Every structure is written in C-alpha cells, then in structure tokens.
Amino acid sequence: RYEPFLPKVNPDSDDEIYQEEILQIAKMNQAISIIQFKLEGAIIQRHPEFEMEASLLLDKINHDEGTVTIDGKVYPLRCDYFPTIDPNDPYALTEEEKLVVNRLMEGFLNSERLHKHVQFLYSKGSLYLKYNDNLLFHGCVPINDDLTFMEMTIHNKKYKGKALLDEYEDILRKGYLNREAGSANNRYLDYVWYQWEGKASSLFGKDKMTTFERLYVEDKATHFEHKNAYYKQRHNIELCNMILTEFGLDPYKGHIINGHTPVKENRGENPLKANGKLIVIDGGFSKAYQATTGLAGYTLLYNSFGMQLVSHQPFTSVKDALVNESDIVSTRRIVDKELERKTVRETDVGQRLTEQVNDLQALLAAYYDGRLVEKVSK
Known part of the structure; x- marks a missing residue:
C-alpha cells in the first residue's frame, strides 16, 4: 500500500532506523502528496490559460476498479488507498488537511531565517542577467518546435521572449511583497507557482511534471517529461544569436x-555548444549527480584575456587525499580568447564609472558657469 512512498535509506548510515519510523514517513509522504495535488488542481482550474488540464488526475481515478485514466488510457494504480479524497469533490481539502496547510503557511510566513535567505535572492538575484555582453539564465528561454519564442498569456495579455521573463520577474516580486494578502494575492502567487512546473516557465523547461504518475503508475511511459525545444536546439548558432539579439x-x-x-561528460556530452556560443556550466557539483556526469562541477573563469571553463574531478575522501596524495584534478579549456585585452572601460562596470565621471564633470561645469551656487555655511 505504501511502497511508492517509502523513503530511500542510506545502507551505509550508522543511524539505527526502525521500520515503524519508515512506515510513518511513507504515510506522511502520501498525505502531503495528495494535499499537493489538490492545491495544484485548484490553481489549474482557476487558470485555463495555463493549459495544464492534463495534470488534473484526481478526478480521473476510478476508486472501485483501482485505476486512473491518463491521456485517454486506463492504467492500474500502484496504490489505491485514498482516505482523504472525496470522489464527488476530489480537489476539496478535508478539515484536517486545511489545518496542515494553515500550519505550514504560518511556519513559512514567520520563519526569520527563511525570509533572510529569500530577501537575499530578491535583492541580488533575477531571472536573467546581462553582464559584459553575456546573457546568464538558469533554465531556458521557452521556444516552440519551429524555433519561435513561446507565448504565455498573463492577465489577458500575451508575452514572449525577453518580455515574458520581464513579466515573470515583476510577478515574482509583487507576489513576495504582497505575500500576507491572502487569497487577494492569488493573481500573482498562482503565476509564482507556475514557474515551478508550467511549460512556458524559463525555470522548468518541460511540457509537464509527472509527480502523480511516478508515484501511482507502474508504466514508465507515463513518467516521461518532454523538454522544451530549447534543449534540443542549444547547438544551433542561429537560435543562440536570436536569443542574444532578443535581449x-x-x-x-x-x-x-x-x-x-x-552535462554528462562521461557519455561524451560537451558543455560548449554552438561553437562555444552557449556554455552549460552545470557539471554536477552535487554528489548525487557525479555518477551521471562523471564530474564534480565546473568553474567559469572570465577576465581581460578571455573566458575559460574549468572542470573538476570528484573529491573521494580526506583519507584518500592524505594516504594516496590524491587531490581534486581540474582541467581547463579555452572558451574564447581575446585578441586584444578587454579594458575596464569596455566592461559594464567601466560604463557605469564613465557615466559617473560624466555626471561629475557636468556638475563641475554647472558650478563654474554659475548655474550651481555654492552653499555657504553659517
């Protein structure tokens, strides 16, 4: 009954873990998963423009036969125990679920440490960054299969490309600043959630998230999440030029x-794509990814001489480093070499400094012309 929700246990752990504890965690996992699907269902129903009806699956469950219908096909459920779902109103929260949600909201809203972290993200971060002629972003710029920018309707207006990411940025900030406004803030918060698993989200970059399918359906064909066309076309120089021009x-x-x-370097994947026009700097810094990537991350170096990408081999252990004198091995590769060294004046910081110098010169000229009167202290 609880098999899909059982936690992964580290076999090398010295901590004693009781079966009763594992079962309790599995129950909590299932309970919070159902709450998630209910809350997400409410958002999807509020926003037909999200085009996420395929993710509404709680109302597709046949409780008598223990099956679920996905994209018109019937699948047996791995677990058919749904004590908190009312078949007549599957997306309604029970009173106990409402209590859990309210307690979680209270914890998030009143966490001082969390707000310090989030405030740091909002003060220093953004969905994309333009820096010294380079464009940095996390996931993708959503595109269609025909290499046109994907459109998204937000508050009855269509956006795409740079305008879409700018609108997302505005919504993310308004949603956070008005976080205590309750349901009145749903017009922003719903779109904040959309960033998590919406097909036109630059942070997600897939057609849908198959959490329900992975938990409840054995057939792995239902688990597949199709990536945005951007990821198939990252090697395309014309696409990279189109995105850079758009920004x-x-x-x-x-x-x-x-x-x-x-980047799966151990399978021959190259982090430099489109003749070095696009650089993927995710090399699997987390240990969980290192078996897949064969690396322990990348470091991108950028100075007046040009740009270099450094790849790092995994660090095994302190004992191995001391006994066998092994250390992290790093390999450098040149991405771009400046034929003429870039000066400070040519950088973004240099341009800001130049603007400040021009402002100071204009201020000084106004003083000498008599347009600016010296303030005399009494």
Whole structure:
C-alpha cells in the first residue's frame, strides 16, 4: 500500500532506523502528496490559460476498479488507498488537511531565517542577467518546435521572449511583497507557482511534471517529461544569436551561460555548444549527480584575456587525499580568447564609472558657469 512512498535509506548510515519510523514517513509522504495535488488542481482550474488540464488526475481515478485514466488510457494504480479524497469533490481539502496547510503557511510566513535567505535572492538575484555582453539564465528561454519564442498569456495579455521573463520577474516580486494578502494575492502567487512546473516557465523547461504518475503508475511511459525545444536546439548558432539579439546583446560578442541540466561528460556530452556560443556550466557539483556526469562541477573563469571553463574531478575522501596524495584534478579549456585585452572601460562596470565621471564633470561645469551656487555655511 505504501511502497511508492517509502523513503530511500542510506545502507551505509550508522543511524539505527526502525521500520515503524519508515512506515510513518511513507504515510506522511502520501498525505502531503495528495494535499499537493489538490492545491495544484485548484490553481489549474482557476487558470485555463495555463493549459495544464492534463495534470488534473484526481478526478480521473476510478476508486472501485483501482485505476486512473491518463491521456485517454486506463492504467492500474500502484496504490489505491485514498482516505482523504472525496470522489464527488476530489480537489476539496478535508478539515484536517486545511489545518496542515494553515500550519505550514504560518511556519513559512514567520520563519526569520527563511525570509533572510529569500530577501537575499530578491535583492541580488533575477531571472536573467546581462553582464559584459553575456546573457546568464538558469533554465531556458521557452521556444516552440519551429524555433519561435513561446507565448504565455498573463492577465489577458500575451508575452514572449525577453518580455515574458520581464513579466515573470515583476510577478515574482509583487507576489513576495504582497505575500500576507491572502487569497487577494492569488493573481500573482498562482503565476509564482507556475514557474515551478508550467511549460512556458524559463525555470522548468518541460511540457509537464509527472509527480502523480511516478508515484501511482507502474508504466514508465507515463513518467516521461518532454523538454522544451530549447534543449534540443542549444547547438544551433542561429537560435543562440536570436536569443542574444532578443535581449539586446551583440550576438558576435556575447555568450549564453546556462545551468539547470547537468552535462554528462562521461557519455561524451560537451558543455560548449554552438561553437562555444552557449556554455552549460552545470557539471554536477552535487554528489548525487557525479555518477551521471562523471564530474564534480565546473568553474567559469572570465577576465581581460578571455573566458575559460574549468572542470573538476570528484573529491573521494580526506583519507584518500592524505594516504594516496590524491587531490581534486581540474582541467581547463579555452572558451574564447581575446585578441586584444578587454579594458575596464569596455566592461559594464567601466560604463557605469564613465557615466559617473560624466555626471561629475557636468556638475563641475554647472558650478563654474554659475548655474550651481555654492552653499555657504553659517
């Protein structure tokens, strides 16, 4: 009954783990998963423009036969125990579920440490960054199969490309600033959630998230999440130039610097795509990814001489480093070499400094012309 929800236990752990504890965790996992599907269902029903009706599956469950219908096909359920679902109103929260949700909301809203972290993200971060002719973003710029920018309707207006990410940025900030406004803030918070698993989200970059299918359906064909066409076309120089131009950057100078999808170097994948126009810097820093990537991450170096990508081999252990004198091995590869060294004046910081110098010179000229009167202290 609880098999799909059982936690993964580290066999090398010295901690004693009781079967009763594992079962309790599995029960909590199932309970919170159902709450998640109910809350997500409410958002999807509020927003037909999200085009996420395929993710509404609680109302597709046949409780008598223990099956679920997905995309018109019937599948047996791995677990058919749904004590908190009312078949007549499957997306309604029970009173106990409402209590859990309210307690969780209270915890998030009143967590001082969490707000410090989130405030740091909002003060320093953004969905994308333009820096010295380069464009940095986490996931993708959503595109269609025909290499046109994917459109998204937000508050009855269509956006795509740079305008879409700018609108997302505005919504993310308004949603956070008005977080205590309750349901009145849903017009922003619903779109904040959309960033998590919406097909036009630059952070997600897939057609849908198959959490329900992975938990409840054995057939792995239902688990597949189709990536946005961007990931298939990242090697396309014309696409990279189109994206750089869309964000107001010179395609002959700039690069796209991308994360999100770990590069599988041990399978021959190259982090440099489109002749070095696009650089994927996710090398699997987390230990969980290292068996897949064969690496322990990348470091991108950028100075006046050009750009280099450094790949790092996994660190095994302190004992191995001391006994066998092994250390992290790093390999450098040149991404772009400046024929003429870039000066400070040519950088973004240099341009800001130049603007400040021009402002100070204008201020000084106004003083000498008598347009600016010196303030005399009493």
